[in-house]
Amino acid sequence: MTGLEDARAGRGRFISLVGDAGIGKTRTLEEFVVRAAVPEERVIWGRCPEHHGLPAYWPWTQAIGRYVERCEAETLARALGRGAADLAPFIPLIGDRLGGLEPPSPCDPDQSRLRFFDSIATFLRRTAESQPVVLVLDDLHWADEGSILLLAYLAPELRRSRALLLGAYREREMKRLKRLPRLLGEIARVSERIPLHGFEPAEVGDFVRTATDIHPGESVITRLHAISQGNPFFLDELVRLLRTSGQLEHADGEFGAFLPDEVRQVDGLAADLIEAGCAPVWRVLAIAPAIARP
Ligand SMILES: Nc1ncnc2c1ncn2[C@@H]1O[C@H](COP(=O)(O)OP(=O)(O)OP(=O)(O)O)[C@@H](O)[C@H]1O
Ligand SMILES: [Mg+2]
Numbered sequence: 072m073t074g075l076e077d078a079r080a081g082r083g084r085f086i087s088l089v090g091d092a093g094i095g096k097t098r099t100l101e102e103f104v105v106r107a108a109v110p111e112e113r114v115i116w117g118r119c120p121e122h123h124g125l126p127a128y129w130p131w132t133q134a135i136g137r138y139v140e141r142c143e144a145e146t147l148a149r150a151l152g153r154g155a156a157d158l159a160p161f162i163p164l165i166g167d168r169l170g171g172l173e174p175p176s177p178c179d180p181d182q183s184r185l186r187f188f189d190s191i192a193t194f195l196r197r198t199a200e201s202q203p204v205v206l207v208l209d210d211l212h213w214a215d216e217g218s219i220l221l222l223a224y225l226a227p228e229l230r231r232s233r234a235l236l237l238g239a240y241r242e243r244e245m246k247r248l249k250r251l252p253r254l255l256g257e258i259a260r261v262s263e264r265i266p267l268h269g270f271e272p273a274e275v276g277d278f279v280r281t282a283t284d285i286h287p288g289e290s291v292i293t294r295l296h297a298i299s300q301g302n303p304f305f306l307d308e309l310v311r312l313l314r315t316s317g318q319l320e321h322a323d324g325e326f327g328a329f330l331p332d333e334v335r336q337v338d339g340l341a342a343d344l345i346e347a348g349c350a351p352v353w354r355v356l357a358i359a360p361a362i363a364r365p
Pocket of ligand 1: 090091092093094095096099210278303304307
């Protein structure tokens with residue numbers, strides 16, 4: 072929460088949550104926003120989908136587009152200023168809301184990119200002029216290059232504003248996608264990085280009790296922790312599987328281990344999953360048939 076206090080005091084920050092798939096990045100961002108009690112209209116969410124071929128700056132244009140949609144026209148016009156014309160080709164809703172915008176004067180691609188970046192920076196700074204704005208960009212490992220360069224441009228620009236930037240990404244996925252060193256380096260350079268880790272064994276116990284109202288023995292908790300590596304997503308999947316087959320109450324911690332043929336047959340799949348930070352997926356897949364057996 073100190074990130075928000077600093078933003079309120081006009082010292083904007085960019086904080087990134089880093090960790091494997093399912094470790095709790097999105098959940099932590101959501102909890103933060105709820106607990107921070109920032110009015111809904113001052114939280115701007117952008118997500119980077121896994122699809123290829125989306126237009127450049129997709130997470131930004133989607134996020135700002137949603138903000139534009141619900142903002143009063145007068146406030147919007149003030150926040151965008153002359154940048155409205157530069158942003159309208161990327162976010163057509165701006166033209167719809169404000170109307171009568173001249174098309175931006177032609178210039179070379181580098182200049183045009185700089186104008187776009189600068190217009191977004193101005194828009195965020197003005198939007199956060201009197202009250203904090205929280206901009207959340209999730210799944211940055213799938214962001215296009217332009218979106219990350221924009222982030223790198225903005226982070227220092229917003230240090231004297233009331234904007235708090237929050238990002239989340241899977242570092243291992245980024246490495247696997249071979250987007251190093253430039254893009255990952257850019258985020259690491261401009262953000263304060265908070266690595267997220269899996270649950271400790273005691274937390275695994277709490278999770279199971281809260282999720283199921285079942286109180287498994289110590290050996291089961293230890294095994295669940297070892298298999299899931301404390302990853303909440305995999306733990307949840309695992310607990311569901313075990314519960315369905317009635318093993319959660321009665322298991323002694325030995326769930327068996329078995330690599331199903333479907334997985335074995337796909338050359339390199341297990342290795343890929345492990346490399347992508349999905350070792351627990353492999354383990355869940357590995358034990359699922361054994362659990363499902365009567
Ligand atoms: N601290 C927690 N307590 C209880 N459940 C949690 C916790 N953290 C995460 N979860 C649950 O685990 C699941 C995975 O979490 P989440 O979606 O936040 O992971 P993620 O790190 O964003 O993964 P991805 O990289 O795939 O987006 C969700 O169902 C979430 O509600
Ligand atoms: Mg997520």
